[in-house]
Amino acid sequence: xxxxxxxxxxxxxxxxxxxxxxxxxxxxxxxxxxxxxxxxxxxxxxxxxxxxxxxxxxxxxxxxxxxxxxxxxxxxxxxxxxxxxxxxxxxxxxxxxxxxxxxxxxxxxxxxxxxxxxxxxxxxxxxxxxxxxxxxxxxxxxxxxxxxxxxxxxxxxxxxxxxxxxxxxxxxxxxxxxxxxxxxxxxxxxxxxxxxxxxxxxxxxxxxxxxxxxxxxxxxxxxxxxxxxxxxxxxxxxxxxxxxxxxxxxxxxxxxxxxxxxxxxxxxxxxxxxxxxxxxxxxxxxxxxxxxxxxxxxxxxxxxxxxxxxxxxxxxxxxxxxxxxxxxxxxxxxxxxxxxxxxxxxxxxxxxxxxxxxxxxxxxxxxxxxxxxxxxxxxxxxxxxxxxxxxxxxxxxxxxxxxxxxxxxxxxxxxxxxxxxxxxxxxxxxxxxxxxxxxxxxxxxxx
Amino acid sequence: xxxxxxxxxxxxxxxxxxxxxxxxxxxxxxxxxxxxxxxxxxxxxxxxxxxxxxxxxxxxxxxxxxxxxxxxxxxxxxxxxxxxxxxxxxxxxxxxxxxxxxxxxxxxxxxxxxxxxxxxxxxxxxxxxxxxxxxxxxxxxxxxxxxxxxxxxxxxxxxxxxxxxxxxxxxxxxxxxxxxxxxxxxxxxxxxxxxxxxxxxxxxxxxxxxxxxxxxxxxxxxxxxxxxxxxxxxxxxxxxxxxxxxxxxxxxxxxxxxxxxxxxxxxxxxxxxxxxxxxxxxxxxxxxxxxxxxxxxxxxxxxxxxxxxxxxxxxxxxxxxxxxxxxxxxxxxxxxxxxxxxxxxxxxxxxxxxxxxxxxxxxxxxxxxxxxxxxxxxxxxxxxxxxxxxxxxxxxxxxxxxxxxxxxxxxxxxxxxxxxxxxxxxxxxxxxxxxxxxxxxxxxxxx
Numbered sequence: 001x002x003x004x005x006x007x008x009x010x011x012x013x014x015x016x017x018x019x020x021x022x023x024x025x026x027x028x029x030x031x032x033x034x035x036x037x038x039x040x041x042x043x044x045x046x047x048x049x050x051x052x053x054x055x056x057x058x059x060x061x062x063x064x065x066x067x068x069x070x071x072x073x074x075x076x077x078x079x080x081x082x083x084x085x086x087x088x089x090x091x092x093x094x095x096x097x098x099x100x101x102x103x104x105x106x107x108x109x110x111x112x113x114x115x116x117x118x119x120x121x122x123x124x125x126x127x128x129x130x131x132x133x134x135x136x137x138x139x140x141x142x143x144x145x146x147x148x149x150x151x152x153x154x155x156x157x158x159x160x161x162x163x164x165x166x167x168x169x170x171x172x173x174x175x176x177x178x179x180x181x182x183x184x185x186x187x188x189x190x191x192x193x194x195x196x197x198x199x200x201x202x203x204x205x206x207x208x209x210x211x212x213x214x215x216x217x218x219x220x221x222x223x224x225x226x227x228x229x230x231x232x233x234x235x236x237x238x239x240x241x242x243x244x245x246x247x248x249x250x251x252x253x254x255x256x257x258x259x260x261x262x263x264x265x266x267x268x269x270x271x272x273x274x275x276x277x278x279x280x281x282x283x284x285x286x287x288x289x290x291x292x293x294x295x296x297x298x299x300x301x302x303x304x305x306x307x308x309x310x311x312x313x314x315x316x317x318x319x320x321x322x323x324x325x326x327x328x329x330x331x332x333x334x335x336x337x338x339x340x341x342x343x344x345x346x347x348x349x350x351x352x353x354x355x356x357x358x359x360x361x362x363x364x365x366x367x368x369x370x371x372x373x374x375x376x377x378x379x380x381x382x383x384x385x386x387x388x389x390x391x392x393x394x395x396x397x398x399x400x401x402x403x404x405x406x407x408x409x410x411x412x413x414x415x416x417x418x419x420x421x422x423x424x425x426x427x428x429x430x431x432x433x434x435x436x437x438x439x440x441x442x443x444x445x446x447x
Numbered sequence: 448x449x450x451x452x453x454x455x456x457x458x459x460x461x462x463x464x465x466x467x468x469x470x471x472x473x474x475x476x477x478x479x480x481x482x483x484x485x486x487x488x489x490x491x492x493x494x495x496x497x498x499x500x501x502x503x504x505x506x507x508x509x510x511x512x513x514x515x516x517x518x519x520x521x522x523x524x525x526x527x528x529x530x531x532x533x534x535x536x537x538x539x540x541x542x543x544x545x546x547x548x549x550x551x552x553x554x555x556x557x558x559x560x561x562x563x564x565x566x567x568x569x570x571x572x573x574x575x576x577x578x579x580x581x582x583x584x585x586x587x588x589x590x591x592x593x594x595x596x597x598x599x600x601x602x603x604x605x606x607x608x609x610x611x612x613x614x615x616x617x618x619x620x621x622x623x624x625x626x627x628x629x630x631x632x633x634x635x636x637x638x639x640x641x642x643x644x645x646x647x648x649x650x651x652x653x654x655x656x657x658x659x660x661x662x663x664x665x666x667x668x669x670x671x672x673x674x675x676x677x678x679x680x681x682x683x684x685x686x687x688x689x690x691x692x693x694x695x696x697x698x699x700x701x702x703x704x705x706x707x708x709x710x711x712x713x714x715x716x717x718x719x720x721x722x723x724x725x726x727x728x729x730x731x732x733x734x735x736x737x738x739x740x741x742x743x744x745x746x747x748x749x750x751x752x753x754x755x756x757x758x759x760x761x762x763x764x765x766x767x768x769x770x771x772x773x774x775x776x777x778x779x780x781x782x783x784x785x786x787x788x789x790x791x792x793x794x795x796x797x798x799x800x801x802x803x804x805x806x807x808x809x810x811x812x813x814x815x816x817x818x819x820x821x822x823x824x825x826x827x828x829x830x831x832x833x834x835x836x837x838x839x840x841x842x843x844x845x846x847x848x849x850x851x852x853x854x855x856x857x858x859x860x861x862x863x864x865x866x867x868x869x870x871x872x873x874x875x876x877x878x879x880x881x882x883x884x885x886x887x888x889x890x891x892x893x894x
Binding site for chain 2: 002003004006008009010070073074075085103105107144147148166167170171173174175176368371372373374375376377413414415417418420421424
C-alpha cells in the first residue's frame with residue numbers, strides 16, 4: 001500500500017466545518033468588561049465583519065471562498081502518511097497515520113487560518129494587519145499570508161524570543177513584514193513598559209497589547225489572532241476534512257485521533273470534523289496531548305478567565321491555570337498557554353474529549369525515533385502528539401489489538417534545532433507543576 | 448488549471464536515466480595517480496560494487512530497486528508547480544514551472560542519491576558510511592538516509608561551517624549520525640593538520656581526506672560522495688524523469704530548463720532526461736546558472752584537474768578554475784566548487800548546454816520576490832535558478848512571446864536565514880573575479 005494518501009487540488013474541501021452547529025451542549029459566551037455577553041459590534045474595530053460572523057455562526061458548513069482555495073493549493077491538500085517506519089520500530093499491530101501539516105511554506109498548520117484572515121481583511125479594504133508572536137510560528141504564518149494576499153503586516157515579537165530565535169524573525173522579514181521586538185517604541189503601551197524597565201524582555205501579554213493598540217489606533221489596520229477563537233479553529237478544520245476524505249479513499253477510519261494542544265487550533269482542526277460522526281454515534285476517541293509543565297486541560301479549572309496575562313481581553317469560559325500562570329520555559333513554546341479554546345475546553349468538560357499530559361524528555365525521545373524512522377524532524381509541539389501515538393501503539397501491542405491511530409504532525413522543527421541540541425546534550429529536564437503552584441496561580445488570577 | 452501537478456506513488460519512475468548511453472561525443476576517463484585511466488578496482492575499497500558499475504555503465508535505463516522506490520515515496524514524487532504568483536508579478540506571457548525538491552526531509556534534492564547510496568552499501572554488508580560536508584546540506588542528507596536504511600554514519604564537517612551553521616550539525620545529530628568538526632582527532636590526517644595548526648578552521652579538502660581515510664582504514668566502512676560523480680547524477684535523474692511525466696500529464700513541454708550549478712548534481716538530475724529528447728532532435732535549451740564569483744563553466748578552462756583542493760582525488764576532465772581556486776565566501780556555499788561534473792562540463796564544451804553567471808545581490812532579490820509571490824523561501828543556491836528564470840521570463844515579455852520555463856527549486860532556505868538577514872541589512876555585495884585571478888589560480892593549480 002502507498003506511503004502517502006494524496007488528494008487532488010479539486011478535492012480541497014469547499015467548506016469549513018463549524019462544530020458550533022452541532023455541539024450537544026450550550027457554550028458559555030465571552031463576557032465584556034461590564035460582565036455582559038460580548039456583542040459582535042465590540043469586535044468590529046479590530047476584526048472584519050466576515051470573521052466576526054464566523055465567530056458566532058451556527059451554520060454547520062461555511063463555504064471557503066474560491067480565492068482562498070486557490071491560495072490553499074500552494075501547499076494543500078497535505079499528505080496523510082502511513083508511518084510504516086515507526087510501526088516497524090515499535091513492532092505494533094496498530095496502523096499509525098499522520099497528517100503532515102509541516103509542508104506549508106511557514107512550516108506548520110498556522111497558514112490554514114492566516115491566509116483566510118488576510119483574505120477577508122483585504123476584501124474589506126484593510127491595508128495592514130498587526131499581530132503578536134511568541135516563538136514566531138504565528139508571526140511567520142501571518143507574514144507569509146500577507147505577502148501572498150498583498151497586505152502590509154506588523155509583528156510584535158516578545159523580545160526574549162526575538163533574541164533567542166532570530167531566524168523566525170528573519171523569515172518574517174523575508175516575507176516583507178515589519179517586525180518589532182516587544183516592548184517597542186511603536187505604541188504607547190510599549191513606550192510605557194520601556195520607561196518602567198528599559199531592559200524588559202517582554203511577554204506575550206505586552207505584545208498582544210501592542211498589536212491591539214496598533215490596530216485600534218490606525219483606521220487601515222486590523223488585528224489578527226492565531227489560536228483560541230472560534231473562527232481560527234473553524235479555518236483549521238480543513239485538516240480534518242481532508243483527513244476524512246483520505247481515510248475514505250483507503251476504506252479506513254481512525255479509532256483514535258491525537259493532537260498537541262496549546263490554544264487548541266491544530267487539535268480542533270484535525271478533530272472537529274470527526275466529531276460530526278461522533279455526535280452521530282460513531283465510536284472514535286479524541287485525545288488532546290499537553291505538556292505536564294502546563295497541564296491546562298488535565299489539571300486546570302473550568303471557569304471564566306482572561307485570555308491574556310495582562311487581563312485586557314474579554315473573559316472566556318475555559319480550562320485555565322490562571323492568567324497569571326508562568327509556565328517554565330519548555331521548548332514547545334506553542335503549548336505554554338495558561339488557557340485553552342472554549343470549544344476544546346467544553347468538549348473535555350463534557351467528557352467528549354480525553355486529555356493526556358506528557359513530560360518533556362519523553363516527547364524528545366519520541367521525536368528522535370520519529371525522525372529516524374519517518375525522516376521528518378518534528379516541532380517540539382508536534383512531538384507531544386507523537387508521544388501520545390506511541391503510547392496508543394504500545395498499548396495496542398500489549399493488548400494484541402489492531403487499531404488505527406491518527407495524529408497531527410502540526411509542524412517541522414527546522415527552527416527548533418537548538419532544542420534538539422539541548423536534549424542531546426542532556427541539558428533538558430522534566431518539570432511537573434505541583435498542586436500548590438496551580439492553586440496559588442489560580443488564586444492570584446482571581447477575576 | 449491546477450497550481451501543482453502531482454504524480455501518484457506508483458508513477459515514481461522505475462529506472463534512472465543514464466545519459467552516458469546516449470552522449471554524442473566521447474567522455475575522457477578519470478586518470479589515476481599513474482596518469483592512466485582509472486580502473487573500477489581502484490574504487491572498490493571505498494565504494495560498493497553496484498555503485499562502481501553504475502559509474503561506468505553504458506546502459507540507458509538503470510532499474511531502481513523496489514526498496515529504494517519505497518524510500519523515495521517518503522517524499523517523492525515531488526510536485527511540479529506552476530508559479531502563477533511569480534508570473535503575475537512579472538506580467539510575463541511566459542509560463543513558469545518549478546520542480547519543488549525542497550520537500551524532502553533534508554530540504555533539498557540530495558536525498559535522491561544519499562538514499563540509494565545507503566541502500567547499496569547496506570546490501571553489501573557495510574555497517575557505516577563516512578563523508579565530508581561543507582555547509583551541511585550533503586551531510587544532513589546522508590545522515591537522514593542512513594537513519595532510514597539502518598546504517599551508522601560519520602560526517603566530517605569543515606570546522607568554520609560547523610561553528611557558523613550549528614543547526615545543520617544539529618540535524619545531522621538528530622538523525623543519529625556522528626559529526627566531527629574537521630580537522631578532527633579522529634584521523635591521522637586530521638591530527639597532523641591540528642598539530643601544525645591547532646586553530647585550523649578546516650577546508651573541504653581536509654574533510655574529504657579525513658572521510659576517505661576513515662573509510663579506507665575501516666573494513667566495515669565505505670565513503671559516500673554527494674555530487675560530481677556519474678552515479679550521483681544518475682540517481683538525481685529521478686527529478687527530470689518525474690518532471691517529464693508531469694508535463695506529459697498537462698500536455699506541455701518546456702522550452703528551457705534552468706538549474707543552479709555547483710558540482711552539477713541537481714542540474715544533471717533535472718536536465719539529463721530532457722537530453723534524451725534533445726539528442727533525438729527535440730528543440731529545448733538547458734541552462735546552468737552559476738555565481739559570478741565562481742564562474743567555472745563560463746570562465747574556467749576545460750582540462751584535467753583534481754576534484755579536491757588537496758590534490759588527492761583522481762584527475763578528471765572538466766571545466767575548472769584550478770583546484771587551488773579560493774572563491775569568496777558567498778552565501779550559496781553549494782556553488783563554491785572550483786570544478787564541475789565531467790558530464791555537465793562536456794555538454795557545455797560541446798555546445799549542448801548553455802551557462803549563465805549571475806551576481807549575488809540579484810539572486811537574493813529574485814529569492815525575495817519568489818518568497819513573496821510563491822510563499823517558499825528558497826536556498827541561496829536555488830535562487831540562482833530563480834534569477835535565471837526571471838531573465839528568461841522578462842525576455843519573453845520584451846519579445847511578446849509565449850514560452851514555457853522550467854527551473855529546479857533544489858532546496859529551501861530554512862538553514863540559510865542568516866544570509867537573508869545579511870542581505871536585508873545591506874551587508875552583502877557582488878563579487879566578480881578578475882581574469883588575472885583566474886589565470887593565477889589556474890597557473891598555481893598546474894598538475
